[in-house]
Amino acid sequence: MSENGTARLLGPADVRVLADRLGLSPTKKLGQNFVHDANTVRKIVKVAGVDGDDVVLEVGPGLGSLTLALLPVADRVHAVEIDPVLAGQLADTVADRAPDLADRLTVTAADALRIGAADLAVPGRPDRAGTAGTALPSVIVANLPYNVAVPVLLHLLAELPGIESGLVMVQAEVADRLAARPGSKEYGAPSAKLAWYADARRAGPVPRAVFWPVPGVDSGLLAFRRHDPPAGADRAATFAVIEAAFAQRRKALRGALAGWAGSPPAAEAALRAAGIDPTARAERLSVADFARVAAARPGAGDR
The missing domain is CATH 1.10.8.100 (rRNA adenine dimethylase, C-terminal domain)
Incomplete structure (x- = not known):
C-alpha cells in the first residue's frame, strides 16, 4: 500500500502556460478538452474510490490535471496518451509538481484502442492479486476522448480482466446510454455490451466551464463495477x-x-x-x- 504524498494541481493559468510552452492547439480529432479545475479532479478521484492498493489506468491524461490528483492516493498510475507531445511532457510535469510521487507514474504513448495487457505490465512490480512483475491496472479513471469513448471502454474491459471498477468522464448523452437499463429509450447496443462486463450508473454531471477549450456538449461521470458475464455464454x-x-x-x-x-x-x-x-x-x-x-x-x- 502506498503512503500519501503531495501534488500541486493544475489551474486554468497553469494549463494555458503548459499548452503555450508545447505549442499545443487542442484538436477535435483527438477529442482534446483539458480539465483545469482542481475541485473537479479531486471529486473524480473521491467518487472513483481509488485507494493505495489500486493500479489506475488513465486514458488520455492530456496535460496531467487528473494524473496529479490520482498519484497521491493510488499505488501506481499507468497513463496512456495517443498524442506523442503530451505523452512526452507528462513525466516532466509530474516531476515538477509531484516530485516525491514521480516513481508511481508510467506513461505509454499509444492508442488505447490498440493496447493490451502486455503493453501495461510493469516489470518488477506485483499486481493487486500479488502476481509478481505485472502491476496490471485494477481501476480505470479517465477523461475519455468523447469521439471514441464507447469503443475504448469496451476494448479495455475485454483486454484487461483485472479491471474491477472505474469512473470515466464522457459526453452526458453517452453516459446516459451506457448506464441505461432495458426498456428505456436510451438503451441500445452500447448499454447491452457494457452490461456484459459491468454494472454501470450515472455518477453526476460535469460543468462545461471546467474544460479548456469549453466543449459544445455537456459532460457526465459514469461509474461501473465489473461482474461475471452470463454463465456459459459466448x-x-x-x-x-x-x-x-x-x-x-x-x-x-x-x-x-x-x-x-x-x-x-x-x-x-x-x-x-x-x-x-x-x-x-x-x-x-x-x-x-x-x-x-x-x-x-x-x-x-x-x-
Whole structure:
C-alpha cells in the first residue's frame, strides 16, 4: 500500500502556460478538452474510490490535471496518451509538481484502442492479486476522448480482466446510454455490451466551464463495477445478436434478426427457444436474454 504524498494541481493559468510552452492547439480529432479545475479532479478521484492498493489506468491524461490528483492516493498510475507531445511532457510535469510521487507514474504513448495487457505490465512490480512483475491496472479513471469513448471502454474491459471498477468522464448523452437499463429509450447496443462486463450508473454531471477549450456538449461521470458475464455464454456470438437487433431496433426481433439467423422463421425459432417473444423489440432484452438467443441459433453448439 502506498503512503500519501503531495501534488500541486493544475489551474486554468497553469494549463494555458503548459499548452503555450508545447505549442499545443487542442484538436477535435483527438477529442482534446483539458480539465483545469482542481475541485473537479479531486471529486473524480473521491467518487472513483481509488485507494493505495489500486493500479489506475488513465486514458488520455492530456496535460496531467487528473494524473496529479490520482498519484497521491493510488499505488501506481499507468497513463496512456495517443498524442506523442503530451505523452512526452507528462513525466516532466509530474516531476515538477509531484516530485516525491514521480516513481508511481508510467506513461505509454499509444492508442488505447490498440493496447493490451502486455503493453501495461510493469516489470518488477506485483499486481493487486500479488502476481509478481505485472502491476496490471485494477481501476480505470479517465477523461475519455468523447469521439471514441464507447469503443475504448469496451476494448479495455475485454483486454484487461483485472479491471474491477472505474469512473470515466464522457459526453452526458453517452453516459446516459451506457448506464441505461432495458426498456428505456436510451438503451441500445452500447448499454447491452457494457452490461456484459459491468454494472454501470450515472455518477453526476460535469460543468462545461471546467474544460479548456469549453466543449459544445455537456459532460457526465459514469461509474461501473465489473461482474461475471452470463454463465456459459459466448461474447462474440452474443455481441453479434446485439448488433443485429439494434441495427433495426424499430422492427420486431423476428424481422430484425432475420439476416443474423438466415430467415425470419429461423429467427423466430431461435427466439422462442430462448424464451423470447418474437414480436418484442431489442430494447426490451437484457444481455442475458441476448446471450440465450445467441446460444439458441441453429448450429450454435457446433462453434
